[in-house]
Amino acid sequence: MIDPMAVAADVLVAAVGIATPLALAATGxxxxxxxxxVNLGVEGAMLFGALGGAIGATAVGPVVGLGIGVLAGxxxxxxxxxxxxxxxxxxxxTGTAVTLVSVGLTGTIYRQFYGPAGVGLSxxxxxxxxxxxxxxxxxxxxxxxxxxxxxxxxxxxxxxTWYLLFRTRFGLALRAVGEDPPAARAAGVxxxxxxxxxVLLGGACAGLAGATLVLAQxxxxxxxxxxxxxxxxxxxxxLGRWNPVGAGLAALLxxxxxxxxxxLQAAGLKVPYQFFLMFPYLLTLLALAGAVGRVKAPAALxxxxx
Amino acid sequence: MRSSIxxxxxxxxxxxxxxxxxxxxxxxxxxxAGAALAALWDGAFGSWRAFTGATLLRSVPLILIGLGFALAxxxxxxNIGAEGQFYAGAIAAAWVGVHAGGWAPWIALPSVALAGIxxxxxxxALPVVLKLRFGVLxxxxxxxxNFVAEALVSWMVQGxxxxxxxxxxxxxxxxxxxxLPMLPGTRLHxxxxxxxxxxxxxxxxxxxxxxxxxxxALGEGPRAAEVSGRVRGNRMIAVAxLGSGALAGLAGAFEVSGVSYALYQNLSPGYGFTAIGVALLARLKxxxxxxxxIVFAALEAGAGAMQRDAGxxxxxxxxxxxxxxxxxxxxxxxARRGLRRQVVATGAVDGIA
Numbered sequence: 001m002i003d004p005m006a007v008a009a010d011v012l013v014a015a016v017g018i019a020t021p022l023a024l025a026a027t028g029x030x031x032x033x034x035x036x037x038v039n040l041g042v043e044g045a046m047l048f049g050a051l052g053g054a055i056g057a058t059a060v061g062p063v064v065g066l067g068i069g070v071l072a073g074x075x076x077x078x079x080x081x082x083x084x085x086x087x088x089x090x091x092x093x094t095g096t097a098v099t100l101v102s103v104g105l106t107g108t109i110y111r112q113f114y115g116p117a118g119v120g121l122s123x124x125x126x127x128x129x130x131x132x133x134x135x136x137x138x139x140x141x142x143x144x145x146x147x148x149x150x151x152x153x154x155x156x157x158x159x160x161t162w163y164l165l166f167r168t169r170f171g172l173a174l175r176a177v178g179e180d181p182p183a184a185r186a187a188g189v190x191x192x193x194x195x196x197x198x199v200l201l202g203g204a205c206a207g208l209a210g211a212t213l214v215l216a217q218x219x220x221x222x223x224x225x226x227x228x229x230x231x232x233x234x235x236x237x238x239l240g241r242w243n244p245v246g247a248g249l250a251a252l253l254x255x256x257x258x259x260x261x262x263x264l265q266a267a268g269l270k271v272p273y274q275f276f277l278m279f280p281y282l283l284t285l286l287a288l289a290g291a292v293g294r295v296k297a298p299a300a301l302x303x304x305x306x
Numbered sequence: 307m308r309s310s311i312x313x314x315x316x317x318x319x320x321x322x323x324x325x326x327x328x329x330x331x332x333x334x335x336x337x338x339a340g341a342a343l344a345a346l347w348d349g350a351f352g353s354w355r356a357f358t359g360a361t362l363l364r365s366v367p368l369i370l371i372g373l374g375f376a377l378a379x380x381x382x383x384x385n386i387g388a389e390g391q392f393y394a395g396a397i398a399a400a401w402v403g404v405h406a407g408g409w410a411p412w413i414a415l416p417s418v419a420l421a422g423i424x425x426x427x428x429x430x431a432l433p434v435v436l437k438l439r440f441g442v443l444x445x446x447x448x449x450x451x452n453f454v455a456e457a458l459v460s461w462m463v464q465g466x467x468x469x470x471x472x473x474x475x476x477x478x479x480x481x482x483x484x485x486l487p488m489l490p491g492t493r494l495h496x497x498x499x500x501x502x503x504x505x506x507x508x509x510x511x512x513x514x515x516x517x518x519x520x521x522x523a524l525g526e527g528p529r530a531a532e533v534s535g536r537v538r539g540n541r542m543i544a545v546a547x548l549g550s551g552a553l554a555g556l557a558g559a560f561e562v563s564g565v566s567y568a569l570y571q572n573l574s575p576g577y578g579f580t581a582i583g584v585a586l587l588a589r590l591k592x593x594x595x596x597x598x599x600i601v602f603a604a605l606e607a608g609a610g611a612m613q614r615d616a617g618x619x620x621x622x623x624x625x626x627x628x629x630x631x632x633x634x635x636x637x638x639x640x641a642r643r644g645l646r647r648q649v650v651a652t653g654a655v656d657g658i659a
């Protein structure tokens with residue numbers, strides 16, 4: 001006998017878990033894109049964050065793993081920034097190359113650390129921190145208020161990023177750089193400096209996202225384990241209309257679409273599981289078609305001439 | 307002329323830096339770098355068998371997809387979903403190949419290739435519609451469709467197209483008549499010749515046709531091209547992108563009908579992304595893509611040998627590929643900066659290609 005409430009609660013728990021790393025990475029990428037930079041290296045930064053998280057957790061513990069993951073993400077973002085902003089190279093191609101380098105390096109370093117086979121790596125993970133009283137709320141209690149610390153971090157990061165972008169001088173400069181670099185420059189803002197900071201912040205978020213994936217979700221590291229989540233995060237930024245709150249909601253939608261398969265399987269529906277794998281991507285495409293026309297991207301997005 | 311020599315110099319520099327970094331990295335990691343590079347060379351060029359059956363064989367998808375990437379980028383569009391179009395082509399080709407019982411080879415072979423082309427083109431149709439009608443960037447839509455294609459292949463080989471015994475996650479083998487013949491004395495299938503022909507055709511289109519010229523104008527400055535009124539931008543971009551998908555789909559078909567003889571998961575070890583490096587290293591020139599396709603294929607073939615003989619993980623080769631692209635980008639940026647200085651100094655620009 002299946003209790004529908006229990007199934008719904010399980011789906012929500014899974015959805016929030018899946019959404020957390022996506023929301024973290026997408027929030028960071030929102031900062032970068034608002035400054036006019038598309039960083040496809042997010043995938044690479046996440047991958048390095050995941051490896052950093054694994055190494056830190058093996059050496060010391062999961063919390064240190066998160067810190068090392070952030071650091072690794074920043075380093076990957078710095079490589080991207082040096083080529084795409086410092087030298088002014090094409091952002092998309094730079095991002096693809098940075099991701100290629102990251103796939104190769106993480107795979108190689110991982111084998112260096114954990115041996116050639118590298119199977120069965122089991123890491124200490126972050127256990128859920130139930131908030132008193134709130135976590136007893138029916139249906140949504142365990143999904144929202146009994147999650148690992150990284151989910152709360154994501155929940156805090158979203159309003160903080162919103163505040164940074166829309167209520168601070170730095171945010172104003174950052175958005176100006178993303179919309180009209182020459183005007184920003186005329187107003188005395190260093191376009192390169194602002195963009196570099198935005199990309200590094202994005203890298204930190206992506207690194208945290210990767211470490212979250214390892215330490216709060218999977219509990220192990222495998223080669224190419226991010227499996228395109230960094231690219232999904234970029235789609236989520238567009239879906240969230242270049243707003244961190246929107247990105248958070250879009251990540252949740254993606255998480256829900258992915259987690260729905262558990263409910264449908266529990267309901268005994270005989271649908272091949274691959275359709276559930278496709279569903280979130282198709283939904284994202286569909287949503288993009290509906291969303292993009294009505295909102296405008298930062299005007300200088302992806303452009304280097306200024 | 308001078309700029310094309312400089313471009314060649316940058317390409318060679320990028321290749322050298324990539325390999326040098328590999329050697330230094332391996333040395334620092336405690337490997338015997340000399341032995342590793344020797345294994346890499348042997349695996350790629352060590353024998354006629356290795357050269358044709360490993361290197362040239364792998365170059366076929368890289369050349370075709372690289373040509374497609376160049377075609378789209380000439381028009382200013384980025385197709386980073388070749389992986390998905392490759393799989394769409396492979397599915398269609400395998401389906402035809404399995405059901406081609408009783409066909410003569412001269413019907414079966416073109417049908418399989420055509421199925422691949424149609425599959426790849428159809429897979430690109432959605433991103434084209436999304437771009438032109440809804441303004442969705444092709445970078446994002448083609449990328450997202452990669453994941454859909456991978457899931458689709460996974461379903462196909464475990465569902466509708468699974469081999470009759472239903473044990474293995476693969477399709478039934480394609481019929482003999484649908485298998486590409488080998489070039490005499492090699493394990494290299496006829497698709498290599500087709501890739502060379504495709505490169506020649508694109509060379510001709512880019513260099514000799516009005517369409518190719520306008521596509522390039524569009525890619526270098528969409529606004530300038532539209533303002534001058536001669537270029538119907540949207541339609542050209544659509545054709546270039548669809549052509550790009552068709553070439554990736556053809557690569558998928560050749561992989562099925564020349565190498566695997568069945569549909570598998572993970573048929574592509576990331577050809578769609580490696581081919582980006584192939585096209586860039588060749589400066590989007592079709593004739594040069596043949597060469598750089600072989601170079602990248604040699605790296606990947608050699609990486610397999612390196613793992614086998616020197617115990618070095620084959621994924622290391624992705625670092626080399628990524629570094630090659632990054633050095634190219636940096637070299638070009640430096641060249642642009644030098645050019646700007648020259649313009650300021652002389653007040654005129656001459657010899658820019």
